[in-house]
Amino acid sequence: MRFIGCAFFGVCCLVAFTPATPAFLAPFRPYGQNGTLALQNNFALELKAVIRQIPVGNIEKLVQTYLLNDVEFQGVIRAINSLPAYRFYRQLINQPEVRQLQQWVTQQLILSGGGPKIFDYLELEIKIFNKYPYWSQIVSGIQGFQTEFVQIYPVQLIRSLLEPSATQTSPLLSELWRRLVALRPVYERVLATPPGKAITAELQRLGVDVGGVDALIRYQFGWSNVTFPSYDYTDYLY
Template sequence: MHSLTLALIAICGLTVGFAAAPAPAPRTAAAPANNFYLEVQNWVRSVPHKEIQQLVRAYALNDAGFQSVLREINSLPTYRLRQQVLRQPEVLHLIQWLGQQLLLSGGSLKVFDDLEIEIKLFNKYPYWAQSVNGVAGFEQEFLYLYPVQQLRSLLESNAQQSPASAELWRRLVALKPVYERIVATPQAIAFGNRLRALGVDIAGVDSLIRYQLGWSNETISNYDYQDYLGF
């Protein structure tokens, strides 16, 4: 069983970085032939954020184990770790470059706003109170919703069709040394140990992140891509 918990943290962490980054100065260069903004928008829309948000809400309001994971994710040490990631030069350069490319193609970093998750105080549906099954249950349901292979294929196919998407994919793949550097720090090791103690599948998380960002070509086990061909 593979967990998407840290993958979500990584995606949301970059999203926070995109949203917080200052808007790049306007340029006079002509917009690229391929509309990079529409390509990124299509990628974002491929993430079933509404379904994921409902799943997170259900577990956040009703599952004690998942609540413990959320508290750990939102702890001060984890916040500092997230800021450490966002301060890495490669990540800063990626955010700046991405903002500039989106601006040139008629968009902005706000395209990632849909990936943000909001939590309301009351169950939207009565059955939520009895439909949660701990951290492992959340992992299974989250994995079913998140189309990791479709997103990987979409990124790779876009990279073959437009220079901007090819550069984005190159920069994402080039983040591997940053990841290796961060996960080797005492802060990240302690964070992983705390999540592991709470039931998070850290090995599965690592495998998924490496596959999603192009650092590994291993297939994700227990994942039926056929379910998402018509997504």
């Protein structure tokens, strides 16, 4: 399930106008008041704590229910796993800014005693049989899946754990957030390409609320506050 498995890390790297030369961001190194390097928090543990807030078990059950019983959802999964979608995915992760973010995260995880395997938590395991007979009676198309997904995915909580605030004061998480916010042009650029337009049009044809997905992504990574107007958000300028 590449689509869901990359929801936290890959999607954050998802599309139209960037400088010809990408901006390379220097690692964030906090200093104490006396001019010496301040004690750094454990980035691996901090990021793992954020990832653990994603209810993978509930998402896995939801995906399994719809994948086994709903024809509309099955069509969307086939589109996501098609060759054009795979090529789009490769185009996305090969963007220089995305590769730089991946390298930075991997470096920070290793320096803090962890590694990329903490993202294994996001992998889904889908069985091929209905666990409960009534599952076949509770699916309601791709719109039903999207409605249920936004009810269980804690978008506001995840954002609050990443975005700098009075309670989130971790230097490395703040640097990660800054880098995620800076990826907005990449997201817009890739979606504006012919492959991006093609896969978006195909998902829309299959019944996906593409606008709703886009709004969720933009809110999650600090590119917009449209999805949750009540959230106290200040745009980041770079």
